[in-house]
Amino acid sequence: xxxxxxxxxxxxxxxxxxxxxxxxxxxxxxxxxxxxxxxxxxxxxxxxxxxxxxxxxxxxxxxxxxxxxxxxxxxxxxxxxxxxxxxxxxxxxxxxxxxxxxxxxxxxxxxxxxxxxxxxxxxxxxxxxxx
Amino acid sequence: xxxxxxxxxxxxxxxxxxxxxxxxxxxxxxxxxxxxxxxxxxxxxxxxxxxxxxxxxxxxxxxxxxxxxxxxxxxxxxxxxxxxxxxxxxxxxxxxxxxxxxxxxxxxxxxxxxxxxxxxxxxxxxxxxxxxxxxxxxxxxxxxxxxxxxxxxxxxxxxxxxxxxxxxxxxxxxx
Numbered sequence: 001x002x003x004x005x006x007x008x009x010x011x012x013x014x015x016x017x018x019x020x021x022x023x024x025x026x027x028x029x030x031x032x033x034x035x036x037x038x039x040x041x042x043x044x045x046x047x048x049x050x051x052x053x054x055x056x057x058x059x060x061x062x063x064x065x066x067x068x069x070x071x072x073x074x075x076x077x078x079x080x081x082x083x084x085x086x087x088x089x090x091x092x093x094x095x096x097x098x099x100x101x102x103x104x105x106x107x108x109x110x111x112x113x114x115x116x117x118x119x120x121x122x123x124x125x126x127x128x129x130x131x
Numbered sequence: 132x133x134x135x136x137x138x139x140x141x142x143x144x145x146x147x148x149x150x151x152x153x154x155x156x157x158x159x160x161x162x163x164x165x166x167x168x169x170x171x172x173x174x175x176x177x178x179x180x181x182x183x184x185x186x187x188x189x190x191x192x193x194x195x196x197x198x199x200x201x202x203x204x205x206x207x208x209x210x211x212x213x214x215x216x217x218x219x220x221x222x223x224x225x226x227x228x229x230x231x232x233x234x235x236x237x238x239x240x241x242x243x244x245x246x247x248x249x250x251x252x253x254x255x256x257x258x259x260x261x262x263x264x265x266x267x268x269x270x271x272x273x274x275x276x277x278x279x280x281x282x283x284x285x286x287x288x289x290x291x292x293x294x295x296x297x298x299x300x301x302x303x304x305x306x
Contacts, residue, residue: 018205041203045252048227048234060231 002054002127007120014049015116018042028117036116050119056126062092063122070107081105095121135278136180137221143284145292148224149188151278153180157215172213174247177239178204181249185223185235187275189253192228194295195271202232202254209247217241223251231255272298 002010012026019036032038038046047058069075069092075085086102089110096118101109137151155162155172162170182201190199213219223237232254239247272294275281284292 020205041252041254044232044254045203045205045234047231048252052227052234057229 018045034112151184153219181237189233198256203252207249
């Protein structure tokens with residue numbers, strides 16, 4: 001079982017390779033989209049590298065919510081995520097901290113939620129299940 | 132379609148790797164603009180050839196059922212120029228392949244010398260595109276035949292690579 005430090009190092013390497021950013025920019029609090037400039041196609045690249053680095057499987061839609069979430073009227077209304085939507089996110093992405101987001105849950109801010117730290121926590125749970 | 136940036140396969144190991152060659156000829160129009168009096172093959176077209184080698188490899192693995200598109204080139208490095216009279220050998224290897232897409236590593240060799248290296252991310256277009264086609268599946272088969280993939284190809288178990296029966300039945304007979 002890798003340590004938290006080992007997980008962070010490998011996640012950092014994966015992000016440096018996929019996003020072309022410097023190691024120093026990849027801090028635990030950095031957001032993938034806002035701070036590191038990740039775009040939707042980058043997530044596929046990141047998934048491949050994480051699967052390889054940790055010998056885990058990440059099914060499509062598990063890391064990033066699929067389009068069906070954002071276009072569902074029960075989850076998103078007038079550009080804001082509803083209570084039902086927040087519950088759905090908590091269920092599908094339990095590694096993301098929603099406390100701040102929940103105070104003003106706009107769809108634009110949602111894309112920017114995922115941090116490097118969240119990614120590390122996600123990997124840790126996958127490795128624990130696999131190992 | 133005439134957007135062929137490889138001339139033929141010289142190896143095709145299903146699901147693993149493929150090798151194709153690109154002969155560069157002064158009969159190709161673009162060379163006379165790139166550049167006048169000093170023809171060299173544009174790196175973008177070398178990238179396209181590498182992507183075609185890898186893309187057909189990924190496609191064949193899914194029996195041409197998945198729509199495979201070039202999604203991202205995380206890294207590409209060129210070490211030298213390619214000129215008329217040169218033959219480039221492209222080698223594409225699958226690193227990972229699953230429902231989301233595939234990661235392929237490819238190299239271009241100019242004779243024995245390494246000429247370029249490229250990382251390629253292919254995406255499988257998702258279910259909502261299932262009713263739309265990029266190419267007719269039989270077009271893939273025709274491409275593979277023209278590129279002589281089935282002359283050199285081997286399936287995962289080492290037996291000669293066979294055309295998918297369901298497509299061969301529909302496609303025009305071989306010349």
